[in-house]
Structures are given as C-alpha cells and as structure tokens.
Amino acid sequence: MRLKQTGFLIFFLFSGLILTAQPLTQTIRGQITDADTGKPLPGATVGLLGTSLGAVADPSGGYRIDNVPVGRYQLKVAYVGYGSIILPEILLESGKELVLDLSLKEQPSELDAVIVRAPRQDVVSDAPNVKPLTVEETLRFPATFFDPARLASTFAGVVQDNDQANGMAVRGNTPNGVLWRLEGLDIVNPNHTPNAGTFSDRVTANAGGVNILSAQLLSTSYLYTGAFPAEYGNALSGVMDMRLRQGNNQQHEFTGQAGLIGVELASEGPVASDMKASYLVNYRYSFVGLLNLMGVEVGDEDITFQDLSFNLVFPGKNGSVFTLFGMGGISENIFKAERDSTLWEFRKDRYDIIFRSQMGAVGSTYTTPVGSKGIFRVAAAASGLSSTRTGDRLDANYEPIRLEDDKYDQVKISFHSYYQHKLSQSSKLKIGLQLNQQHFDIYADQIQGMLAEGNGGGLLVQPYVNWQSNLGPAVVLNAGLHYSWFGFNGSSALEPRASLAWHFSRKQSFNLSYGLHSQLQLPQLYFARSGGAAGNEDLDLTKAHHLGLGYQVQIRDNTRFNAELFWQSLFDVPVADAQGPGSLSAINLVEGFVPYHLVNQGTGNNYGLELSLQRFMADGFYYLTNATLYNSTYKGRDGIERDTRFNGKYIFNATAGKEWIRRAKADKTRLWGLNLRVAYIGGFRDTPIDVAASRQAGYTVYEDDLAFTIQQKAYFRTDLRAYLKWNNAKASSTLSLDIQNLTGAENEAFRYYDVQQNTVLIQHQLGFIPLLSYRIEF
Template structure:
C-alpha cells in the first residue's frame, strides 16, 4: 500500500485554480479543432469564441451546475447539460460537433440526458457523485433505470429485461476487457465468483469521461453481447493546471490527481488510488465476526497530442481484493458456513493504449488492451470436534487480448464506419478432484455501418457484423429508422441479430443449471431483438416509451431450447436545473424459456425513481449548498431452485424444489452538504442504503448443518459517511 500511495503522491504539488470551464471544440469526423465556435452559458449573457486552436475558456462562474450551448456555422449545435463547476478546479469539457448538410435546418443535440436516450444509460462523474448510494461506482448508477434489475445489494451485477448478467460485457476505450470488479463473489450464491460483477468497480468515478451502458438495439459497432455492454472511457487530464481530490468514507480512502506533467506542457495525466476502509481496519486487527474484506486499486491514464489532429492514450489499472471468513466453534455455529474457513483472493490488471488520428473528412481510432484476472477460493470444513476435515480448492483465471480499430468517413451527407474487433481469450480453471481444464478461443468481428439522413426528418442507420470464432460463424445485420415528427417528438424502429461467444461462465443460459463446464463446444449464442420507441424532449425534460422483444432460437438448459423476452418501458426525466432533477420509470415484461423451465431473472416488473433537490444556503461570503437525493426500486422476485435430499433415499437422491423470492424493495437517501471556498470545494455526504431497512430475500439453499432449507437475506440499512475535498 505504501508504495502505491508514494507513487501517486510523487506527482502531487499544490496549485490553485479559479472557477472555470474550458476545453476544445473539434470536428467530430476529422478531429480538427474548430476556431471561432461559440460556447455560451444557457440563460446568461456569458459566452466566448474558440481561439485558433479550438480552445475556449469560460471564467468567473459561480459554483453550480450549468447548461452549455455550443454552435458553429455548418455544424449541428450541441447542448451539454449538468456541467458541474466547482471552486479551485477547472472543469474540462471537450466537444465534438457533427457536420450538418447545408440544405438542412440546424439541429440541436442534447447530451448528458443519459437515461432516456433510447437503449442507452449515460454514466458521468457528476451523476455518480450526486445520485444516492452509488458509492462512486459506475455500475451501480445504471440501476436507476427501470430496465435494469438489482440482483443483490452486496454487488453491482445487473440483469437487463430478464437476461442473465453473465451476458453483459465490459469495454474500455473500445476494447473488450475481463470483469473489472473487486470481490466478484460478493452477494452471489454461496459466495461463488461471478462473471461480470462484484462488490465495487475498479474504475473509480474520478477516472471516467463520457461512458455508457447499452442494453437495447445498439448498433453494429458493439458486438459480442446478447445482453448489455458497458462502454467505459478514461478522462484526459486537465491541460492548464494540476488538480486533486481526496476522499475518506466507510468505503475507503480515495486519492486522485490530474493535470499536465509540466506547466505549459501538452502531455497530461489522470491518476487515482483507493484503499478500502474495511481493509485498513483489518490491518489494525479489527475483527468483523470472523470475516475480513478489503481491496485496493490504482489507475493511470497518460494522454498526449500528436500534432493537431491526433491523440495517444496509454493507460492501465490494477486491483487486489480479498474476502476471508474464519469458522466458528461448533457450539456457536448456526449454519453450515460457520463450520468453514473460506479464503477468497483476486488479482486483476488492465493495460493498453489508444490512438485517435484525424484526416480530411475522416478519422481512425485503434485500441490495444491486455487484461486478465486470477482468483482463488480455498474452503476448509471442520467436523463436530472443530478439527479440519475436508477441503475444496478452486482456481480461475482469464486473459483477453483485444484489438479494436474503427475508421469513420464522411461521404456526401452520410457517415460510413468500418471496423474490426479481434479478441484472443484464454481460460483456466480447476476445482479440487472435479476438473482441471483450460480453454483458448478467438473471435474476429469485422463490421460496417452507414448513417445518413434520407430526408430532413428521416435518419437511417444500417450495419452488419461478421463473427468468426474458433468453432462457429455468424452474420448479424442491424438497422434503425428515426422519424422526426416535430421539434419535440420522434419515433425510432430498430432491430437486428446479436451474437455472443459462449464461455465457461455463460454456456448455460440459466446460470443456476450446471455451473462451469469446460468440455463443451463453445460456439456462438444467437439472438434477435426489435424495439419501437417514442421520445418527447423539450428543454431538459423528456419522456420515452419503448416496446421491446428479444428472441433466442437456441439456448443450452436441460438440452437445447428457445427463449424470449418481451415487454414495454415508460420513463421520464428532468435533467438538473434550477436545483431540481428527477427520473421516474416502470417496465413490465415476460422472460421465458421453452418448456417448464423458469427464467431466474424474470422479475416481471420493475419500478424505479431518482430525484433530488439542492438548496442555496449561502450566507455573506460563505457559498454553501444542501442537497437531498433519494432513489428507490421495486421489482419482482427472482426464480431459483434447490436440490433437497430425500430423507430415506439413496446417496445423491434429490427432489428439486423451485421457488421465487419475495418482491424486492429498496429506498436510498443521500444528504449532501457542499461548501465552495475560494480555492477548494469541500463536501460531507451521508448515504443510507436501504434506508427503510426492508429485509429482502437473496436466495434459499439447503443447509447441511441445520438439515433444512435456509433463506439468505440481503443487506439491511447501511450508512456511509463521506468527506471529500477538491482543489
């Protein structure tokens, strides 16, 4: 720990800044800086024009959240909402404007609306810091959508519209990576490692730029997922000054810094280090009832321009986590877990580089990323005399070498995209006395897509993927048509084919059937999906309704079967303005598998809400704000089964018991006190996860110690106090 902190603090020195928003305006296609573009603050007379290098700087702004308007002749205007201006730091907002056909009326595009953009949930640092009980984790933010179900309070695994979390994938700077979460066994069935989630994400909010989670009819640029895609991007460091963030909470200690390596230099860095609070207490010998949990991670992104049109990023992140449990004496044991020592350790690392180069009417982006993890789970059981009796040792590892290259070109009034994703996978796993296997796979995915306005009010996007894996191949066409009805309404109809390479974690569509398998033919799972969407949007407020359907012609569960999901969603949102924001939504759906097998994640309905209000409580020269943020979710229960031994039967004679957990209800509250000082911003926050203390069911299991069916409950009321300072 001391070496990681030392490495981070070596690049920290104290410099103070003003309340400023700055950045560069680019041509989206050629990556060329745009001189003379106008950047203004909505509702005020404040505005500037970009200089010869496309750079702008808005100064002397009061702390708070603003909406920026960016315009340039021949380009579609853009609106950036929820831009957070703080004392002592410069808020960086780079903007990429899209060229507009000369015979079309000017179009205003609004970003950061996030949840109600069809099939996309935006992930921003500002929202992660504002919404209740996100714990600065990007994956937990997306649970404010009614299309996303919480699988367990203790982890950030999510189910989209009844689909298993095992079919979600992660990308960083466009390339696919392994599961980037600490404590992947948190909140899972009998503490087994999960494929795509964990207790907390290694990518802290302080390291992110515009990122998103796609879950509906996403276009041909996104492949290898029949669930959802986390598309994460790292932010570039500030170009004009060094800035720092320090945070202490019951989650852990968090130190971040960004800026140029030298004053006036063009090469910048952004770095973040975290160490968990429970891990720190464990180092001092604090006991948590026989259990110890901890994690730490370090992330770094170095960015440098290469000429005026190109930028190179070199980045990496690494994390360590552990979850250890010591058995209890026989006289104090209540369930079978109390009779066991369980030691779980995980190591995860990601390293890569990304180059974006602009040309006349086109740009090329290439990312190369190597990622991997290793986890071990050692379990030792004790007999009635508290003597170690049996052991079960499990080891898993995965490596992904991912290369993603994308070429974009403007041709007339259309945008053409040609790209390829090439992945090499390596798996290894062993379970003492049961299996010891390895698996190597590859996936090559070239794709092409074109987007153009057929008429002034009709936009078409069409593309195709070709998927070639070790054992299988598939062609996936996709198309969407967007009809502008008037200035505030539009309709989108979209559909296509989606494929994903199966692996030892997701071979079974229903993960409760069979677990890990290593000797199967891992081909592609195929699906078809379609959506019909209506969006109304006006001045930071929008309403979206969507009908959706997903069909899987062949999934593995007790043999080959068909599966489908269908339903509808209604959401509404007001972005943060005048001290107020809200999100409300609900979805109803059915997620079924052919025959009598019940989909485990078919919750049937999900209602979510998030809202907040900020009050200005400044006095004299003291600029202070108080915020109240709430978030709630009500969803149906999950379907599981458990094999119960027959009392008078022979060995391995079981009766299958199917059950459904009770509906899930949770309300989170965040109280936030912020003070904007002359050269820094300080805040104190209190998050109350499950503020109402509802006892939600996690799952049921047959307990070998009590010899009966037991219920594992999720977390109760969890208070998290946080102190944060930025300068």
C-alpha cells in the same frame, strides 16, 4: 489633517475587503470538434444559459470562459450547419477547473437544441438505445458508491441482481449477457470481489462488489441495451463501455476522499510545460472492517481491496492523440470459523473460506484525422483476472478438511481499429476490426467430484461495417454488419444490424432498431466435467434477435419522456443433454459450474415495455422515474416453457433530489443536497428444494422438474444521499451520507438447505447500510 488621514485609511481598508471578498469563480474550458471527423470547429459558440457568460471557439476549436461564479449551470453549444446541444447538469466548483471537450454533428435541417447527458454526440446519435452514465450522477444519486454499473440500475430495464454486487440484469437477461469495455476495448471482469452476492460464493464473469476503476478516473460511461450498433459484438443483453477522463493539462489538481469503507487520493496535471500532455492517477485502499465494528452487517467476511489506475494523454500534431492507460486491483474476503462448536448455528459457521482475486489491464490508443473527412483509430490492451477460493470444513477437533478448491484464470488481449469517413454532409461510413485473443485456465473441485478442469483459448475475430445516412431532413438510417468467428472451436455468426430514427417534429421522434447478436459461452462451460470427462469444447455461440420500437418527446425545456417496446428471441442456448436435468439452461446462470454435457438446443424470449420520465437538474430540482413491464421465459431440453430466474415481471424506480445554494460570504458558498431513490421490483425466481434428498446428501438439492416455479417476495428498497458542499478560494469539499436500504427492508436473495439447521432457509440481502465520506478537491 488627521481626520482626512483617518478617513483615507478606513476607505483603504474597506476597499481591500471589497477587493479580496470577490465572489468565488472558476474556469470552464475545452474544445469543440466535429463528432464524425474530430476536426475543430472554430467560431462555435458556448454559452451558459440564463447568464451573459460565454465564449467563441478559437481556430483550434478551443474555448475558455473565465470568472464563472461557482454553482449549477446549463451549457449550450451551437455552430452554423450543426445541431445545437444543451448540457443540463453542469456543476462548477472552486477546487477544480471544469474541462468539457464537446462534439457536434452536422445537421442539414434546423431542429431545436437537443438536451444531452454526455458530450460525445458520435456515441449518442449512432445508438438509439444508449444510456450515458455521468460521473456527476454517480456523485449525486443515492447509494451508487460512485459506480456506473450501480447507477445503471436507476434507469429503465436494468436490475441490480444482488445488493452486494453490481451485476446488471438487463431486460430479463442474466448479468453474464453484458460485455465490459474500457476505451472501446473488450476487457475481463473489472470488479473487486467478483464472488460477491452469489449463491455458491464463487467467481462471476461480469460482476463484483465494486468497480476497480474509481470515479476519479472515469469520464462518462455508456450502457448499450437492446439492438446495439454493428461495432459491438460478443454480448447478448448490454455493453458497458467505460471511458477515462483526461487530466488537466494546464495546472496540477488533487482529490482526496476518506470514508467508512476506505481512503483514496488522485492527482492530475500537465506532463511538461511545453506540451499539452496530461496525467491522471488514482490510488484507493478500502476496508469494510470498520463498518463491521460499528455493528453494520455487510456480510460476515473480512473484506479488503485496493487498486491503482492511471491515464496519460499525449496530443500530437494535426489533431492526433496518443493515450496510455492502466488499472490494477487486488481483493479478498475471508471467513474464519470460530474454534468453538457451541457457536456454530449455521452450516457456514464451521467453515474456513478464503477468496482472493487479482485483476489488471494496460492499454493504449492512437487517434488521428485523415484528411478533412476521415478519422483513424487503433487501440490495444491486455487484461487478466485470477481468482482462487478454498472451502475447509472443521471436524470435531477443529482440523480443516478441504471440501472445495477453485481456480479461475482468464487473460484477454484485445485489438480494435477502425476508419471512419464522412462521405457527405449527410452520410458516413465506418469500417473496423476487433481481435480478442483469450486464454482460460479453470479448476473446480469439491467433495462431490471434479466440476470443471481445463485450459485453452482461441482468437475471436470480429470485423464490422456501419453506414449512416440522412434519408431526408428528419430521417436517419444506420445499417451495419458484424461477423464473429471463434478459433477455439470454429463457431461463427453473421450479424446484421439496423436502426431508423424519424424526427417528425422539432421535439418528437420515433426509432426502430433491429440486431442479431451472438456471445461466447462462459469459460467454465467449455471445460465442464461430465462423468469424469470434459465434453463441451464444441459449444456454439448463443445468439439472439433484438427488435425495439421507441418514442421520445421533449415535454418542456428540461423534461423528457421516453417509451420503448422491446422483444428478444434467444436461440442456440446451451442446455443439458439427455443425461442431465431437462430444465437446465445457461440462460439462468450467474456463477458456478455445470457438471453436465451441454448442447445448443435451448431457447428464450424476453419482451416488454419501458417508460421513463426525466427532469434534468434545473432550479435546484430533478427527478427520474421509470417503469418496466416485461416477461422472460425459456425452454430447456425438455421443451417446457418456464420463467427464467430473472423474470420479476416489473421494475419501478423513482429518484428525485433537491439542492439549496447559500452564499455565506462573498468568498464562501454552501450547497446542500438531499436525494432519495425508491425501487419496487418483482421478485426473481427460485427452484424448490428437495429437503429429503438434501438431508441425505448434506447439501442443497433442487427439484429440477419444478425449476423457477417459486417467485421471491417483491423487492423494495429506499436509498438516501445527503451532502453538504462548500467552496472556498482554494478548495471545494463535500461531506456526504449515503444510506442504502433506509427502511431496513428484508429482501430475499435465495433459498438453501442448511445442514446445521436441518431445514431450508432464506438468505436475505443487505439491510440498513450507512456510508459517511468526506471529499476535498484543490
């Protein structure tokens, strides 16, 4: 009897162990909708390739796949009469449910399932030159620092203009040619330390050290290049459209992250038990001082920043959705001179420089279906940026003398509304209106005199219309018209846009795109001081023709090749009048102020070829390689054709990674990842410095007649990211190490005359930068 009881007890204990040591699982759920109308697609099938796991969408389009073992998957979505899609890089971890809301487009002809990197087919299908930038990639690719703008530089045609900043030089253009958007609304520069990586240490309009929006808040972002659709205006080279992630509306979840540059905490969950509403909020405090204490050079300033961002989503009746979102950040970098002149080796060493910046935005959207074939959306946001900078030189008694004093304030109130109607199974029409009320208050003074001063603004009105139609079983036409009118000075532009895509086989396609685009000038150009008087408020919009011819082929199930020829012709570019340098052109500006009267008489040309080969993550391995060959030139008032500042001629990128998964126990898994990126980029251009004139003036004086005749050395950088992810029953964790510039290559940033050294010096970009971080989700 005792033997039987003992046997039963042993069996019971082992049974308990077996029952409690089940493999770690999590849930994948979401909603399937029509990409053009937003209506649910009941009966759509969702499956994980290579498994028997899947689901069928319910009457509301919702689907749910429970008890999915954690790991990497490819997810396929299909529906009768619609194009099937495959999301190739799905990572499921134990700490959080994976919520994927997906959209499909009606497709009159049967084609193979398309591999996509983003769930929104309305975005991908309407723009042949869009690059989806996923949050999962920012967490996997090396040295992105979880910033979609830095991630963009791993793709063809895009160069990060300085290691310290996330400025995007697209196809030979200045980073100022890029427009930033949030939830489809134009906003001011959304970056901390917007003076980072600049020659003059002054504020830029479109870049900064790091994005104020944390990756915890972001969904997939979209970078448009080339001839983008009619909806997008006030941009010449690209549009970075950031989208916010919806918080989990069924359970509360948390994310914490700590590393050598700071800490952050995110929380999300349902707003109320009887609603499908959700909240998502994140706070981040960052500091670079710890890296400096470790002896890592990330610049010689004390840099701090913090930010708070949120997104509230309130679903309504009949598929309508209301959202309320916001973001705010403050940052500063401070350099204090040593009060010991024997330690002053370079010019900057005897300066006190204080830069502070604040940025904020708040907005809301409302989207609702209209009947069975239409969708209406209205959105509004207010955003603002305020930056100040002072530069004080210490005299022999260590008393500060104010030499530089800048203020840059910008406010933008944005409105965007559109109505989209599905005319038939093969065509749709979209009509929209954007209003942007802008106000500037700018002041820049230095010892040489006032550079810019003034305040003002105006309303930018941008109506647009776009028609999409399938001209045949495999040909898609997009034709649109965009109009811009700026009330500040009455400047305007009518901009036709068109693209044609031909899927001539099940795995190959061509696309041809054209667009005329325009952009406002930098605020400091309107209020520049020339001879003591302002004279640039009448500047017209800068304009550009874009033309692109692309080819895509799906080589294998997980491998795709892209090629595109592009050409851009810029005109009405501001250049100096007869009183200023004949080589000066706004086409080369990044930051700073131009104390000259300007006229819209400059031109520019960018043309080249982009090649890209990408293998999506499969069997634990992926790669992305691309090459861009291009030429970028301009003409100033003197009519001489010169290289632009950004004419590096070539861009080569190679990123690859490998993951290994090991199940240590039934209820524990380990995932190791090793990722490497190599970039080899033609050096940007620089202008020779007149040493004699610089010595006499006490600051850098250029030989303007020889503008951009010096090419910097080729830029070479290797980045590494290694991580260990482990999943437990109630949480998932990641320990990661990013190393930017693994080999410590000395890449050139710019040349300048140093009055302390009495010679021309080369300022190098960042060296070896290690960043260790720990992340937990539960």
